[in-house]
Amino acid sequence: MIALLVRDLRLAVRAGGGFGLGLAFFLILVVLVPFGVGAEVGVLRAIAPGILWVGALLASLLSLDRIFALDWEDGALPLIATSPLPLEGVALVKALAHWLTTGLPLTLVAPVLGVLLNLAPSAYGWLVLALAIGTPALSVIGTFGAALTVGLKRGGLLLSLLVLPLYVPTLIYGAEAVRRGAEGQGGGAALALLAAITLGSVALLPFASAAALRVNLR
């Protein structure tokens, strides 16, 4: 499992584009928002939690189709599937690799972008915490979507249609935690529910991803 993880990480870094692209997209999106809605501090502060979460979500969506596509194209996927590692484990490792290359950097860079959007000072801790808890769920759900669409031509567009509705609960609780943090109410309840979604997804969705992969490799 660790070998596969290391291999995936190395591929993500060396293949170029995929690794930094999500971050760059996140930055661009956050920069575009003030141009779109006007640079009024009050407005930006009010919408900052939602914008940051939507941005993180779209940025992690961007690299989803790479999870299995590269292995599919060069024929490595059947080899990985026939290795002693169970396919559920493969799906989990792939999701972990995706999180390490997108979710984690997004979490780390989000406070900096929060400054650009005049996020309330009390919300930074909540933002990092919510993203750290919530982005693994995005990766696991996305891995499932990628597993469904792996063999398809032009699967990327379909992938976003399949995955985005599944992202809704994560987005709601994540943004709510930050918003309540910004208002000084404490987002503990939303954070707990977010953690429940993440843990549930990590526990169950690898089985669905593995089932989808088996069908696609048949």
Place this chain on the structure above:
Amino acid sequence: MSLWDYANPKKFVETTTPLLPWIGGAAVGLVVLSLVWGFFFTPEAERFGSTVKILYVHVPSALMAINAWLMMLVASLIWLVRRHHVSALAAKAAAPVGVAMTVIALATGAIWGQPTWGTWWVWDPRLTSFLILFLFYLGYIALWEAIEDPDAAADLTSVLCMVGSVFAILSRYAVRFWNQGLHQGTSVPMATGGRTVSDVYFVPLLLAMAGFVLLFVWLVLLRTTAEIRVRRTSALATRARRAAEARS
């Protein structure tokens, strides 16, 4: 003779074809009867005026929009466990009907919401979770369309349907947490115990719901038999092509 015998496509088509006109006739009859009754022979409500009459389209279509997904879930599970092709095709056939019901519910809701709440759309839990259900339907249909191999498509959409169900329920509670809404409580007494709608409105509503259930059953059966015939035709075409290739 068990129920599973009907999972044979031939048997299924033979059994349902004679039933189709009856179910269709009953469905159309009930829908027309209940709508005419509802629109013309019920008094206007005190607070809502005549707008309340859109209830007879809104409530049954919303009911069927959710139940169509439920039916797809059951059919998907049957396909995954017992691999009956009719089941997978029925799930495929139900999805567009479910989409239509969802759109009707959303549209009538908006038309109803405009005079009563003063707005076409609010980000209310019920409305929002319905919109998300609509997106789930779109994804499901798109996945069916995208995959060429029919068995693989059935497998993948079944898995998607199961995962989607879990997330649809999750979304429903998530949006409730996120926003408190305008939508009034349920009009159907099963959920609440007490009846919130008076008998004058309730009887035609019940008829309309029965009509929509039958309409759904009719459309799904019709579409399923159509799907079976399409599948059979393509199988025959493939066989003919292979035979022609073998000769040449």
